[in-house]
Every structure is written in C-alpha cells, then in structure tokens.
Amino acid sequence: MTRRVVITGVGVRAPGGNGTKAFWDLLSAGRTATRSIxxxxxxxxxxxxxxxxxxxAAAEGFGPREIRRMDRAxxxxxxxxxxxxxxxxxxLSALDPHRIGVSLGSAVASATSLENEYLVMSDAGKQWEVDxxxxxxxxxxxxxxxxxxxxxxxxxxxEGPVTMVSDGCTSGLDSVxxxxxxxxxxxxxxxxxxxxxxxxxxxxxxxxxxxxATTTRNDDPAHASxxxxxxRNGFVLAEGAAMFVLEEYEAAKKRxxxxxxxxxxxxxxxxxxxxTGLRKDGREMAEAIRVSxxxxxxxxxxxxxxxxxxxxxxxxxRHETAAFKRSLGQHAYDVPVSSIKSxxxxxxxAIGSVEIAASLLAIEHNVVPPTANLHTPDPECDLDYVxxxxxxQRVDTVLxxxxxxGGFQSAMILHRPxxxxx
Amino acid sequence: MTTVITGIGAATPNxxxxxxxxxxxxxxxxxxxxxxxxxxxxxxxxxxxxxVDYDAKTHLPSRLLPQTDVSTRxxxxxxxxxxxxxxxxxxxxxxxDMGTVTSNALGGFAFTHQEFNKLWSxxxxxxxxxxxxxxxxxxxxxxxxxRHKLRGPSAALVGEQAGGLDAVGHARRTxxxxxxxxxxxxxxxxxxxxxxxSQLAGxxxxxxxxxxxxxxxxxxRAAGYVPGEGGAILVAEDAASARERGAxxxxxxxxxxxxxxxxxxxxxxxxxxxxxxxxxxxxxxLAPADIDVVFADAAGLPExxxxxxxxxxxxxxxxxxxxxxxxxxxxxxxxxxxxxxxASALLSIRDGVIPASGFTERVPxxxxxxxxxxxxxxxxxxxxxxxxxxxxxxxxxxxxTRHTDH
Numbered sequence: 001m002t003r004r005v006v007i008t009g010v011g012v013r014a015p016g017g018n019g020t021k022a023f024w025d026l027l028s029a030g031r032t033a034t035r036s037i038x039x040x041x042x043x044x045x046x047x048x049x050x051x052x053x054x055x056x057a058a059a060e061g062f063g064p065r066e067i068r069r070m071d072r073a074x075x076x077x078x079x080x081x082x083x084x085x086x087x088x089x090x091x092l093s094a095l096d097p098h099r100i101g102v103s104l105g106s107a108v109a110s111a112t113s114l115e116n117e118y119l120v121m122s123d124a125g126k127q128w129e130v131d132x133x134x135x136x137x138x139x140x141x142x143x144x145x146x147x148x149x150x151x152x153x154x155x156x157x158x159e160g161p162v163t164m165v166s167d168g169c170t171s172g173l174d175s176v177x178x179x180x181x182x183x184x185x186x187x188x189x190x191x192x193x194x195x196x197x198x199x200x201x202x203x204x205x206x207x208x209x210x211x212x213a214t215t216t217r218n219d220d221p222a223h224a225s226x227x228x229x230x231x232r233n234g235f236v237l238a239e240g241a242a243m244f245v246l247e248e249y250e251a252a253k254k255r256x257x258x259x260x261x262x263x264x265x266x267x268x269x270x271x272x273x274x275x276t277g278l279r280k281d282g283r284e285m286a287e288a289i290r291v292s293x294x295x296x297x298x299x300x301x302x303x304x305x306x307x308x309x310x311x312x313x314x315x316x317x318r319h320e321t322a323a324f325k326r327s328l329g330q331h332a333y334d335v336p337v338s339s340i341k342s343x344x345x346x347x348x349x350a351i352g353s354v355e356i357a358a359s360l361l362a363i364e365h366n367v368v369p370p371t372a373n374l375h376t377p378d379p380e381c382d383l384d385y386v387x388x389x390x391x392x393q394r395v396d397t398v399l400x401x402x403x404x405x406g407g408f409q410s411a412m413i414l415h416r417p418x419x420x421x422x
Numbered sequence: 423m424t425t426v427i428t429g430i431g432a433a434t435p436n437x438x439x440x441x442x443x444x445x446x447x448x449x450x451x452x453x454x455x456x457x458x459x460x461x462x463x464x465x466x467x468x469x470x471x472x473x474v475d476y477d478a479k480t481h482l483p484s485r486l487l488p489q490t491d492v493s494t495r496x497x498x499x500x501x502x503x504x505x506x507x508x509x510x511x512x513x514x515x516x517x518x519d520m521g522t523v524t525s526n527a528l529g530g531f532a533f534t535h536q537e538f539n540k541l542w543s544x545x546x547x548x549x550x551x552x553x554x555x556x557x558x559x560x561x562x563x564x565x566x567x568x569r570h571k572l573r574g575p576s577a578a579l580v581g582e583q584a585g586g587l588d589a590v591g592h593a594r595r596t597x598x599x600x601x602x603x604x605x606x607x608x609x610x611x612x613x614x615x616x617x618x619x620s621q622l623a624g625x626x627x628x629x630x631x632x633x634x635x636x637x638x639x640x641x642x643r644a645a646g647y648v649p650g651e652g653g654a655i656l657v658a659e660d661a662a663s664a665r666e667r668g669a670x671x672x673x674x675x676x677x678x679x680x681x682x683x684x685x686x687x688x689x690x691x692x693x694x695x696x697x698x699x700x701x702x703x704x705x706x707x708l709a710p711a712d713i714d715v716v717f718a719d720a721a722g723l724p725e726x727x728x729x730x731x732x733x734x735x736x737x738x739x740x741x742x743x744x745x746x747x748x749x750x751x752x753x754x755x756x757x758x759x760x761x762x763x764x765a766s767a768l769l770s771i772r773d774g775v776i777p778a779s780g781f782t783e784r785v786p787x788x789x790x791x792x793x794x795x796x797x798x799x800x801x802x803x804x805x806x807x808x809x810x811x812x813x814x815x816x817x818x819x820x821x822x823t824r825h826t827d828h
Contacts, residue, residue: 045546097685098697107558109580118538121616125542129615132465132622139623140813143612144527144756145559146582150814154686159694162683162816163588164580166526166559174577181595187680203538206546207554269518270567270576275489275555284573287518405555406564408576 005183006417008257009088009245011080011194012357015051015238015344019083024361027369028390032343034236036221039200047214049221050200051238051345055079069138071110074148076241076350077196081152084192088245089257092156092190101160101188102153103179105171105195107349107404108204109145109164115201117142152192152243160188169311169404170268171195172242172352173412177266179246189251194243195353208237211276213313223373225346227310227339228317228385230378235311238345242353249417260360261398264296264413264420271407278315278403282323285401285409289327296413297420298397300328303335303413305368307359307400308385310339311346314378316403321381323401323409336393338386342372352402352410359398359414366395425594425676426825428669429508429657430765431500433609434752435471435650439503443654443762444769447748447777448798454633454648454753460615467627469636470613471650471753489552490565491530493611493651497562498569500655501605505570508657509670510603512571515663521574521601522567523593524655525585525608525757527812530556532614566605566655574601582812583719584681586653586760587820591679593658602663607764608757611651621649624813626723634781637754639720639747640727640793641782647722650749653758654765661825673768677805677823678706684815694817695719696733699807702819703737706805710738713821714803715776715794717763719811720747722754730809731789740790744799750780760810764820767806771824774802 010020016033017023026033034051042048053076057067060079070078085092092100117139121130141147146164153162161182165175172195179193208214215234217224226232252259269284269291293300309320324332340358347354362368367390374387397415402408430440435453437443446453456462457470473496478487481499490498505511514520533550534557540548555561560578567576575596579588586608593606612621621627628646630636637648664672680701682694703710716738719730734745748766749759770776776799785793805823812818 098682102683107560109559115538118535118616119542121619122539122542125539128539129460130619132619135619135623137623139620141623143531143617143620143623144580144582144813146527146580146585146812146816147814149581150683150816153683153815157686159683159685159691161588161681162581163585163681164559166578166580167576168555168558168560168564171560178577178592181599185595202546203534203541203549203553206537206541206549207557209546210549210551211554213554268575268577270522270564270573272567272571272573274568275561275564287573404560405558406560406576406578407567408560408564 003184004249004262005180005246006249006252006262007244007260007360008247008252009084010357010360011083012242013053013055013076013080014240014354015053027340027343027358028367030370030372030388030390032222032372034221034225034345040202045205046209047216048218049224049236051236052200053239070151071113071142072198073106073109073196074151076198077104077148077152078155080194080241080243081155081192084243084245090245095190097157097159099160099189100158101182101191102149102158102162103165103175103191103193104149104152105165105175105349106148106197107168107171108197108199109148110142111199111204112201113142115203156192167408168406169348170352170402170408170410171349173402173410174268176356180263180266183246183248189248191246192243193246195350196241197348197350198239199237199348200239225312225342226373227312227342227371228378228381229374230376232312235313236345238347240347240350240354242357259417261363261414262417262420264415265292266412267291268408268410271409273407276405278319280318280322282319282326285320285323285403286326288409288411292411292413301331302397303399304395305362305398306335306337307355307398308337308339309401309403310341312341317381321383332383336368336386336391337383338369338371340369355400359400362395362398367392423598424661425597425658426661426664427656427673427768428659428664429504431503432654432762432765433496433500434652434762435473436751438476447766450778452633452751454636459613466629467622469633469648471648473652489556491533491556493609494530494561494565496652497609498565500609501566504655504657514667515602518574519602520572521596521604522563522572522576523589523596523604523606524563525579525589526559526562527580527582527585527756528610528612529559530561531612531617535614535616562609572605581816583754583756583759584810584812584816584818586757587810587818588681590820594676594679597658597660603659606658607655607761609653610756610758613651637722637750638782639722639750640785640789642784642786644722644724644727648753650753650755653755654761656761672825674771674822675825678702678821680705681818693729695730696736698817698819699733699737702821706821708805713743713805713807715770715806716743716745717767717808718745718747719809720749731791735790741792744776744794745791746776746794747779748777750782763808767808767822770803770806775800
C-alpha cells in the first residue's frame with residue numbers, strides 16, 4: 001500500500017501579500033504587486049522593476065541576533081514555516097523529531113547577504129583581493145546555504161532528513177517533490193517543505209540584464225509582467241517564499257487535519273539542451289506532465305486548472321503552451337491556464353512553492369486566479385489563459401509546472417484526496 | 423531492486439583520474455599545499471587541498487571554458503571519466519532513462535567573485551552573460567546533463583559536506599523510482615580570495631603551516647581542517663539494466679543510505695551521526711559486524727572527532743571496526759568529500775586494501791577506535807560504511823557492498 005501525502009499547512013510571503021489570506025486576496029482580485037525597485041538605486045540597470053515584499057523582520061518576531069545571522073531569504077523561510085505550522089494545527093513538539101524532515105528550495109540562496117558582505121570586504125569593489133579583516137563571522141553561512149534548511153529544522157525541531165534542493169527556478173516544486181518521496185518511502189511522516197529566494201540585489205539584477213531575460217517596461221512597473229501577452233518582453237524579478245506542512249494522509253486524517261490537497265504525482269525531466277534556452281516543442285515538460293499524471297493515476301482530462309510557469313519570456317510562453325498541447329491534447333484548449341507571475345513576478349527558486357500555494361488556494365476556494373496584464377494575446381499562445389479576471393469554478397485537480405535554467409522541467413498534480421479515492 | 427555503481431571519475435588534489443587518485447590515496451601522496459593564486463600573507467590559514475596540474479583546455483571543448491567556473495570544469499571532467507568508465511554514451515539507453523543528481527555546497531564561487539568585482543568596479547554592463555548560470559548550485563547538474571544528453575530526472579542538493587552522500591542516496595531513490603541510470607556525486611571549489619576568506623569564517627580551518635601536520639583527524643594534535651577542492655562523480659545504475667547492457671564492470675552496490683539532522687544546539691540531545699549510521703545499516707539489511715571498514719567524516723576538530731568516535735563505538739563497540747580518513751590527504755572537498763570517499767570505499771572492495779588516514783599518528787585511547795594509520799591495511803572488504811557531516815548538523819551515511827548476482 002503506497003503511502004499518500006497531503007498538505008495541511010501553508011505560509012506565504014509574497015509581493016503584495018504577506019500571509020496566505022493577503023496573498024489570496026491579491027491573486028483572486030487580479031491585482032499586481034510589481035513596482036519600481038526601491039531596495040537600491042537601480043538607475044544603472046536595464047530592468048528596474050521587481051516584485052518586492054514589504055517584510056518587517058522585527059514585526060515578524062525576529063530578534064536582533066536572528067536578523068543579523070539570517071539572510072533575508074532564511075528569514076522568509078522561517079516566517080513562512082511559523083505560519084504553515086500554525087495553520088496546520090499540528091503540535092510538532094508532540095511528534096518524534098526523528099520522523100520530521102525539512103526540504104527547502106532556493107536558487108540563489110543568500111545572494112543578498114553575499115553582496116552586502118562583498119561590498120564591505122572589497123571596499124565596494126575597489127579591491128580584488130578582499131580584506132579578511134572585514135570578514136563577518138556569518139560569512140560561511142552565506143557562502144554555503146545549507147544553513148537555510150538548518151534554520152527551518154531548528155525552528156520545528158526536525159531531526160530526520162534535512163536538505164536544500166537547489167534546482168534553479170524549479171527548486172520550489174522540486175523541494176516539495178523531494179518531501180513527498182521522503183514520506184511515501186516511509187523515511188519520515190511529516191516534512192516541512194517549501195522554498196525561499198530574495199534575489200533583488202544588484203548582482204542578480206545584473207545577471208538577468210546581461211542576457212536580456214528581464215523586462216524593460218520600466219515606465220509601467222505595475223503592468224510589466226505580461227505572460228502570454230504579445231507585448232511581453234521578459235520576466236519581472238521578484239522575491240518570495242512559501243512553506244508547507246506535508247503529512248502522511250492517514251495520520252492527517254486521523255487527527256482531523258484540514259487537508260488542502262493531496263500531492264498525487266510529481267515528476268521532473270531535463271531538456272539537456274541549453275543552460276538557459278528551451279526547445280520550442282516542450283517535449284521534456286510534456287513528459288514530466290505525463291509521468292506525474294501516471295503517478296497520480298489520473299487522466300489528463302481530470303485537470304481543472306493549470307498553474308503555468310508563465311514567466312513572460314517569449315520562449316517560455318511558447319515552450320509551455322506546446323508542452324500542454326503535447327501532453328493533454330484537446331484538453332489543453334479546454335482547461336483554464338494562468339500565470340500568477342503576472343501579479344507577483346518571478347521569485348526564481350521560490351516561485352514553484354508560491355505557485356503550489358496558489359494552486360492549493362484555488363482548490364480551497366474553487367476559484368482560478370487570472371493572468372493579469374493579458375490584453376493582446378500572442379497568436380502563438382492560443383489557450384485559455386484566464387485574462388485579467390479570476391474565474392469561479394469547481395477546482396478539484398490542479399497541474400502546476402515549472403521550468404528553469406539548467407534545463408529542469410517539473411510537474412506536480414495536486415488534488416482533493418477524494419479525487420483519488422473515487 | 424539493486425542499485426550499483428558502474429563508473430567512477432575522481433578529480434582531487436592528490437590525483438586526477440580514478441586510478442591516479444586511488445594510487446595517491448594508497449601511497450599517502452599529499453594534496454595539501456600552500457594555496458597559490460593570490461597573496462595569502464594576510465590570512466591566518468594558508469594551506470589548502472589544491473588541484474595544481476589540471477589544464478582545462480586538455481579536458482574540455484573551448485566553448486565551455488568562458489561559461490564555467492573551475493568547479494564546474496572539474497565536475498564535467500570527472501563526469502566524462504565516470505561515463506567512459508561505465509561504457510556509457512548518450513545512446514546507451516532510451517530517452518529519459520538517464521538522469522543527473524549532484525551536490526554542490528559553494529556554487530561557481532570564483533567565477534561569481536569576478537562578476538561581483540566587474541559589477542562594482544566597472545558597471546553592470548560588464549557582467550558576463552554566463553553569470554546567471556555559472557554561479558548557481560544547479561550548474562554542475564545542468565552542464566553534465568547537457569554535455570551527455572541526460573534527459574531523465576535531475577536535481578541538485580545542498581548540505582555542506584554531507585550533501586554529496588545525499589546526492590548519491592537520491593540517485594539511488596531515483597533509480598528505484600524507475601530511471602535506469604543516474605550520474606551522481608559532487609564537486610566543489612572556492613579558492614579565489616573571497617571564497618578563501620569565506621571558508622575561514624567560523625574558525626574551523628587549521629592555521630597550521632606544515633602540510634604534513636595540518637589536517638590530522640582523530641589525532642591528539644587535531645586543530646582544524648584543511649579546505650579542499652574537487653570531488654568525484656559516480657554512475658549509479660539499476661543492476662539488471664547494467665547487466666543487460668553489458669556494463670564493463672560493477673564496483674559495488676549502494677546497499678544503504680540514511681540522513682539525519684542534529685538536535686538544535688543547546689538541547690543536550692545526542693547528535694544524529696550514530697542514528698544515520700544505524701539507519702543506513704538497517705536500510706542495507708546488515709549488522710555492524712558485516713561492515714569491514716568505515717570511511718569517517720573525520721572533521722579534524724577535537725570536539726567533532728570525539729562525537730564521531732562516540733558514535734562509532736556505540737555502533738561497532740570499542741575498536742570494533744577499522745576506521746579510516748584518507749580525506750586527510752585532500753582536505754575537505756565539501757560536496758566532493760562524500761563521493762570521493764565512496765570511490766575509495768568501492769576501490770577498497772575491489773582491491774582488498776584499506777587506505778590510511780594521512781598523517782594522523784596518535785589517536786587518544788579514549789576515542790576507542792581502530793584508525794588505520796601509517797600504512798594501508800590489506801584485508802578483504804565486502805562492505806563499507808561511508809559517513810559525512812555538514813556544518814550546522816547534517817549527517818549522512820551510505821553503505822556500499824560487493825556486488826553479488828542475486
């Protein structure tokens with residue numbers, strides 16, 4: 001008998017929405033939270049827009065030592081963990097710590113702290129051979145981001161497997177997929193999983209400027225993230241985090257937990273094509289979708305909503321449109337598809353988890369969030385992308401996908417537990 | 423289902439290529455030396471396990487050089503060796519049947535240091551078009567998958583020095599879920615000035631100046647570790663599939679794997695290393711008496727060495743099993759450390775010999791461990807336990823065994 005895995009707690013820190021409720025209010029209203037970069041003077045950069053989170057570490061309950069020690073992404077992860085655990089109603093202290101795991105995704109991890117420390121040690125870039133006299137005692141934590149899942153483990157008292165899954169922009173899907181495997185195989189019964197990234201720093205902005213992956217719609221930041229729109233010209237960099245409590249289904253049912261959804265299937269494939277490029281045919285993502293459906297023992301026509309990667313680059317939007325058609329056939333044209341990146345931007349390794357949160361809330365509320373800023377569809381993107389306005393409809397089963405640098409293509413099926421039982 | 427290792431590629435400070443590494447490991451050839459490349463006179467620590475005889479141009483196509491950090495070059499080179507060793511090319515198995523799961527603890531750090539420098543000294547327009555993917559922790563997985571057309575499941579895990587064993591454990595899990603072959607392991611390097619400084623933060627790196635008395639795990643003189651660079655890439659494969667395709671050799675089975683995390687500091691609860699070892703043994707279906715050698719994490723700090731010795735005594739009894747730490751000759755290679763020890767463990771099984779623990783001589787009696795020191799020890803090896811710990815509390819354990827046709 002295969003052990004089933006369900007999600008019973010959610011915590012979110014996203015642009016325009018700290019906490020699950022504010023996040024869902026934003027998405028279901030179709031509001032956007034992208035804006036001109038305020039964290040630093042972005043005037044020298046090509047793309048000057050971001051999805052920034054209004055995050056007050058002190059108000060979140062972090063003490064001065066934690067604030068100094070933890071990178072911003074780690075703070076996001078821990079804040080979301082607290083929210084998710086409270087939401088789950090699970091008393092973690094009553095569980096065997098050996099049976100609790102942590103799986104945290106992040107693409108660029110402590111980039112913000114690295115850059116801050118670099119500026120100090122190099123005297124703002126003047127010195128190539130940095131001055132070790134200005135070495136922070138926390139510098140190793142920023143060099144090697146294993147400290148991020150460690151902080152989450154300390155927060156929840158986990159002593160089972162603890163890891164960071166760093167698969168670039170699919171990290172947030174793959175970290176939850178990793179957690180599902182740990183519970184299914186019986187290694188642990190509970191995993192706190194999710195992802196965090198806070199990449200709004202000059203070096204990361206410069207990375208994407210260099211390859212023209214981010215948008216230059218600097219005069220209209222609130223409407224700059226335009227997945228599937230013919231006028232789109234790149235993604236909007238963002239920060240964010242989402243964490244979840246994953247439990248073995250029978251245990252969750254026994255304690256009367258509120259179950260957001262079951263993780264029915266998960267698969268990842270690699271395009272082995274190019275570090276940043278995608279082939280037009282979407283075949284590896286289609287394969288990941290097909291395998292995740294098989295694992296969930298569901299036919300593609302059962303999918304009520306597709307939460308797309310929808311980054312707002314031309315190659316992505318066409319690639320995944322092809323992948324949906326290739327894997328789902330006619331149903332690709334019938335099922336609503338939307339990208340919440342239109343509202344909260346692209347938080348790299350975090351976004352996969354933020355999108356899982358959106359998918360869970362779509363099931364919870366029976367509402368499909370829209371693709372904001374979609375006024376002039378790209379003729380090559382001819383599916384139902386739910387433009388501008390959320391749609392009320394029955395949502396039992398969601399497909400959420402991700403695509404990332406390094407060729408990662410991941411797919412996950414989330415559904416009400418009854419769907420599998422039926 | 424049985425997962426076996428059919429290919430090994432090692433790139434370490436004391437040997438480039440699996441057999442060169444193994445020979446250096448058995449002869450006690452030291453890879454620890456004065457760090458070169460920049461002026462280290464202002465640093466309290468100046469010894470590193472540094473690869474010095476690697477010429478990227480002879481190993482990789484020139485188009486890959488501008489886009490890769492030195493760590494990724496080592497990883498690509500080791501992966502090519504491992505796949506050649508396994509007799510695998512991109513057409514060996516059907517599409518999606520070959521995947522990539524590696525670990526990386528430091529990212530393409532020297533590369534990114536250059537780009538930070540360009541951004542802040544010259545301006546954003548000088549930042550490389552490759553920075554967006556040469557830096558992040560998934561770079562080695564991505565580059566290996568592209569070069570060898572591995573379209574199956576892929577992942578990159580981070581867990582400091584324990585992550586390399588986690589990658590191999592996840593590779594086995596991936597094989598068990600249906601992917602026939604997974605390229606795994608880990609490689610790291612960060613020997614630019616900023617990377618070096620960063621590794622010294624936290625005070626665990628030795629300030630010793632004699633390369634033969636620097637990284638002395640389990641020695642009464644232990645006073646810190648020496649950072650290393652490099653690692654190993656392994657080919658993990660479903661045993662039936664390996665047999666079917668006529669794999670040239672099978673080094674051994676990945677028989678058991680487990681990982682645990684230490685209790686939060688200050689709780690007074692027992693560290694998780696013993697439990698990781700016990701769980702990996704249980705996963706392998708073996709008793710402690712079945713294990714012929716333990717490749718220790720060998721932190722090289724008295725407190726951590728004592729914790730590991732306590733765990734080994736608890737599992738195996740006093741002096742109950744030969745223990746070794748050949749990583750003393752390479753330094754700690756972070757994500758590369760565990761996979762390099764796995765390579766050594768598999769070669770110990772092949773050759774019936776246990777390598778010694780570098781320059782460690784005097785092991786405190788209180789540790790109660792049978793550390794192999796001085797010369798290698800000749801004895802048949804059928805099963806080995808490999809341990810790795812990562813800073814902040816990661817503990818991972820892998821059991822490898824001689825392959826038998828079941």
